[in-house]
Amino acid sequence: xxxxxxxxxxxxxxxxxxxxxxxxxxxxxxxxxxxxxxxxxxxxxxxxxxxxxxxxxxxxxxxxxxxxxxxxxxxxxxxxxxxxxxxxxxxxxxxxxxxxx
Numbered sequence: 001x002x003x004x005x006x007x008x009x010x011x012x013x014x015x016x017x018x019x020x021x022x023x024x025x026x027x028x029x030x031x032x033x034x035x036x037x038x039x040x041x042x043x044x045x046x047x048x049x050x051x052x053x054x055x056x057x058x059x060x061x062x063x064x065x066x067x068x069x070x071x072x073x074x075x076x077x078x079x080x081x082x083x084x085x086x087x088x089x090x091x092x093x094x095x096x097x098x099x100x101x
Contacts, residue, residue, distance in 0.1 A: 030077070030087045037083055038094065047093035055095055065090040068098040 031038050033045060044050050047063045064070045064080060072078040072090065080088040082096035 028079075028087055031080070031083050035083075041082065041094040041096050043083070043088070043092060043094035045089045045092050047091055050093050057095065057097075058093065059097075062093060062097050062099070063090065064088050064092040064094075064097075066100050067096075068100045069096060070100070 031043060033039065033043055035043070042050065042055050050058050052058050064078065065072070067080075069081040069083075070078050070088070070090075071081075073087070075090065077087050077089055079085045080094075082094065088094075
């Protein structure tokens with residue numbers, strides 16, 4: 001086997017692993033309040049700062065942590081299906097909030 005073919009066979013798995021790691025890292029990006037989707041949903045990192053005049057459906061005590069779309073990854077944050085499976089604050093809130101069953 002020539003050296004060029006051997007290099008390709010060795011590099012291909014490493015390249016594939018690198019691409020998978022990049023995809024996982026982007027899926028775990030933290031959502032900011034400035035993100036267009038988050039802004040449209042009225043996402044706030046701290047639920048106590050939600051504009052209740054603008055979001056009349058806000059229920060006191062509702063947070064990302066008790067939302068059906070939320071899946072905890074740690075005490076402080078978790079992923080949100082409504083925001084593209086990106087990380088959100090457990091104490092946050094957005095208008096997509098649905099009480100966890």
